Amino acid sequence: MAAIGIRNLSKSFDGFQALSKFSLDVQQGEFLTLLGPSGCGKTTLLKIISGFLEPSTGSISIGGEDITHVPPESRDTALCFQSYALFPHLNVLQNLEFGLKQKRVSRDQRDARVSEVAAKLGLETQLSKLPNQLSGGQQQRVSLGRALVMRPSVILFDEPLSNLDAKLRDQVRVEIRRIQQDYSLTAIYVTHDQSEALAMSDRIVVLNDGKIVQVDTPEQLYAQPKTRFVADFIGGANLITGRVCSQTKENLTSVETLMGQIQTSHRINKSSENVELCWRPERAQIGKGPYCGTIVHRAFQGQFTDLILEENDMIFRIQTNNDRFRVGEVITFSILPDDVVVLEADG
Amino acid sequence: MTMRNWIQIFALLMPGLGLILVLIGSVVYIAIAQSFGYYALLGESAFSTEFWSEVFSRKIFSRAVRYSIYIGFWSAVLSVALAYPLAIWLRKPFPGSIGLGALLKAPLLVHGLVAAFLYINVISYNGLLNQTMQGIGIWAEPRRLQNDSNAFGVLLLQVWKNMPFALLVLTGSVQGISDDVLDAARDLGAGPWARFRKIIAPLTMSGMQAAMVIIFIGALADFTFQTTVGPTNRQSMAQLMVSFKSRGDWHSAAVVGVSLMIIALLGSALLALLTRTVMRGSPR
Numbered sequence: 346m347a348a349i350g351i352r353n354l355s356k357s358f359d360g361f362q363a364l365s366k367f368s369l370d371v372q373q374g375e376f377l378t379l380l381g382p383s384g385c386g387k388t389t390l391l392k393i394i395s396g397f398l399e400p401s402t403g404s405i406s407i408g409g410e411d412i413t414h415v416p417p418e419s420r421d422t423a424l425c426f427q428s429y430a431l432f433p434h435l436n437v438l439q440n441l442e443f444g445l446k447q448k449r450v451s452r453d454q455r456d457a458r459v460s461e462v463a464a465k466l467g468l469e470t471q472l473s474k475l476p477n478q479l480s481g482g483q484q485q486r487v488s489l490g491r492a493l494v495m496r497p498s499v500i501l502f503d504e505p506l507s508n509l510d511a512k513l514r515d516q517v518r519v520e521i522r523r524i525q526q527d528y529s530l531t532a533i534y535v536t537h538d539q540s541e542a543l544a545m546s547d548r549i550v551v552l553n554d555g556k557i558v559q560v561d562t563p564e565q566l567y568a569q570p571k572t573r574f575v576a577d578f579i580g581g582a583n584l585i586t587g588r589v590c591s592q593t594k595e596n597l598t599s600v601e602t603l604m605g606q607i608q609t610s611h612r613i614n615k616s617s618e619n620v621e622l623c624w625r626p627e628r629a630q631i632g633k634g635p636y637c638g639t640i641v642h643r644a645f646q647g648q649f650t651d652l653i654l655e656e657n658d659m660i661f662r663i664q665t666n667n668d669r670f671r672v673g674e675v676i677t678f679s680i681l682p683d684d685v686v687v688l689e690a691d692g
Numbered sequence: 693m694t695m696r697n698w699i700q701i702f703a704l705l706m707p708g709l710g711l712i713l714v715l716i717g718s719v720v721y722i723a724i725a726q727s728f729g730y731y732a733l734l735g736e737s738a739f740s741t742e743f744w745s746e747v748f749s750r751k752i753f754s755r756a757v758r759y760s761i762y763i764g765f766w767s768a769v770l771s772v773a774l775a776y777p778l779a780i781w782l783r784k785p786f787p788g789s790i791g792l793g794a795l796l797k798a799p800l801l802v803h804g805l806v807a808a809f810l811y812i813n814v815i816s817y818n819g820l821l822n823q824t825m826q827g828i829g830i831w832a833e834p835r836r837l838q839n840d841s842n843a844f845g846v847l848l849l850q851v852w853k854n855m856p857f858a859l860l861v862l863t864g865s866v867q868g869i870s871d872d873v874l875d876a877a878r879d880l881g882a883g884p885w886a887r888f889r890k891i892i893a894p895l896t897m898s899g900m901q902a903a904m905v906i907i908f909i910g911a912l913a914d915f916t917f918q919t920t921v922g923p924t925n926r927q928s929m930a931q932l933m934v935s936f937k938s939r940g941d942w943h944s945a946a947v948v949g950v951s952l953m954i955i956a957l958l959g960s961a962l963l964a965l966l967t968r969t970v971m972r973g974s975p976r
Contacts, residue, residue, distance in 0.1 A: 397875055417878045430876035434894045443890075444880030495880065 348373040348531040349394070349499055354403030356389055356555075363389040364555040367403070371499075374529040376522065378542040381552035382578070387535045388503060390552075394533060395424045395501050407498050418447075423492035427504040429484045431476040437463075437487050438472040444495045462490045465524065482513045489521065493528065500525070502534040506541060518545055539579045543567065551575050567625075571689050576623040583661050584688075586621050589613055597682050603657045604636050609685035621688040624680050626651070627664040634679025638663075640672050652676075720953070726946035733942050743943040752927065753948070757955065760929040763843060764912030764959060767850035768904045774851060775858035775903070779866045780892065782859075793863070797856040804853055808920035811849055812838060838921065845921040850911045858903040865899030866892060893971040901967050905960040912956055929955075 349371040356364040364386045371377050379387040392398040394405060396417035404413045412420055423444070431440050441462065445455045463469050466486040476484055485505060492500055502521070506514045522545050525532045536542055542549050543563040551558045551566065551574075559571045570576035573584055587602035597608045600622060607622060627649070638654025638661055645651075650668045654661045654676070663678065670676065725731055729740035747753050782793050799807065814820045815837040822834040839845070869892060877891045893900070915930040922928065927935065929952045936945035 395879060397878075417875070418881045418883055422879070424876070424879045426872045426876060428870065428872045430870070430872035432873060432877070432891060443877070443882075447881030447886060491876075491880065 350406040376532045376547045378534045378546040378549045380542040385552040386555035421498040423495045423497040424501045425505045429488040458494045581626045608682040610682040611687045623686045626662040628684035629663040629678040637677040723949045747947040756929045756932040764908045767911035768908040770851045771854040771858045779862035800856045804916045841923045846917045849917045854907040861899045861903045865896035901964045909956045
């Protein structure tokens with residue numbers, strides 16, 4: 346049985362459809378990320394799961410029990426807020442204990458759980474401090490600890506790293522994932538940061554306009570985006586339209602594009618159909634190849650160099666480990682058929 | 693710091709200091725001095741504690757003290773208790789909330805004396821309340837409701853007059869609490885009362901204490917409502933002070949006045965402490 350079952354969930358606000366017939370199962374111990382641009386409905390979904398919003402239609406169950414109309418205080422979920430939402434007048438210990446006291450957990454149990462979580466999160470020396478005496482990372486850990494001590498069936502994260510600087514974000518990202526795995530928690534994580542989603546998740550749900558666009562593992566989502574929206578939203582992507590011109594026995598399809606003929610090993614159902622192709626910038630193999638372009642912009646990024654190429658009024662992006670290329674140079678490159686993905690039409 | 697800095701600071705503080713030291717300080721000084729026999733308007737001025745011992749020995753004084761504290765305490769508590777749910781309700785804007793908020797604060801613009809007369813008209817023997825109660829058949833005959841011995845009329849008017857002030861103070865404090873903090877409490881299992889008791893009340897403590905203390909001091913020294921709708925068998929401290937003055941006994945009036953100030957000061961401190969203790973509770 347799925348830990349969370351969402352069936353035909355819809356939510357509208359004054360005529361605006363925030364979520365539309367949304368169905369999804371989340372497995373026990375899974376780390377699932379809701380990814381999408383602002384306004385795509387991911388926070389609305391999280392608020393419905395946590396009980397702060399009621400769906401217009403549809404139902405939600407946790408562990409098989411329908412909780413659609415159960416108020417937040419009675420749900421077996423814990424939410425980590427983007428703003429941390431620590432109680433400013435209570436110290437770290439009191440913040441951690443708050444939920445346990447509400448649930449009337451015995452003093453011994455309370456102390457044991459708080460000690461365990463505080464040790465796990467490295468908060469033992471901060472217990473007597475007020476939230477305003479903590480750094481952003483420490484506040485984030487208290488917020489996480491406050492949820493963890495509750496030992497909820499489901500833990501929900503609403504863009505918890507968005508207020509942290511880049512370095513701390515990487516560090517806390519790893520901590521959250523480690524703790525989720527240590528406690529075998531079922532986690533739903535909301536973010537608009539694709540790198541965060543790729544790094545942390547077992548599965549990612551890409552949302553747009555209140556609908557699921559694709560649900561997949563990070564690897565699959567990156568390598569096999571189904572639509573232009575997903576390809577463009579997750580990582581860098583070169584998108585090009587073309588016309589299918591031939592199919593070979595090796596199951597390769599040639600597509601005529603402005604770049605020239607591009608071969609793809611991905612299946613195309615109908616011949617002579619106009620299709621949209623996608624290939625990732627780091628998949629281009631610089632050197633010999635059928636394609637070429639003039640470097641119009643170069644950006645050194647540390648581990649790689651971003652090159653923007655122009656050819657036939659088209660712009661491509663290529664990433665390479667080689668930093669010797671300069672603006673104005675003409676380079677040739679190839680793309681393996683396996684790295685060229687055929688996209689479905691959006692919507 | 694140089695002398696120039698000191699002079700500059702002193703000059704900047706002068707308008708405030710002048711008001712406090714000259715206007716308030718002189719009144720306090722005169723009241724204290726008069727209570728000890730100085731500044732006699734009639735007769736000889738000399739240091740004496742007889743006015744204190746005489747006033748303190750009178751039963752009417754201790755009754756007035758108890759009565760004034762009763763009015764002050766309950767006016768403060770009831771005003772704040774009524775203002776809190778309204779402040780929480782008006783925390784988030786909704787259609788008509790601005791108009792409603794303005795309407796609730798309207799009593800601030802009505803003078804207490806006008807309110808008292810309106811109240812008398814409503815509860816008088818042939819007033820609106822008696823007519824209504826008879827009209828709907830609850831009372832067979834009109835009842836005498838004016839100047840009730842428990843001072844419910846005074847308390848009602850005090851709350852009517854002071855609740856908007858408490859609402860004004862508390863609305864600002866309650867609006868300062870972020871939605872996320874309240875949602876977090878709810879998410880962790882806190883119901884409405886627990887959210888109020890453990891989150892809203894402690895985070896609005898300063899506003900609540902300010903409202904309580906200011907209302908307490910005002911109601912403690914009430915004269916208008918007491919003389920208009922108050923019980924005829926009791927006197928408030930302000931009423932007692934005026935009655936001493938009317939008899940030309942300025943020294944005894946000063947004793948009552950100084951006592952009023954001391955009670956206001958101590959009462960405010962105790963009320964603030966009580967509020968803090970009740971609302972914060974024990975940490976574990």
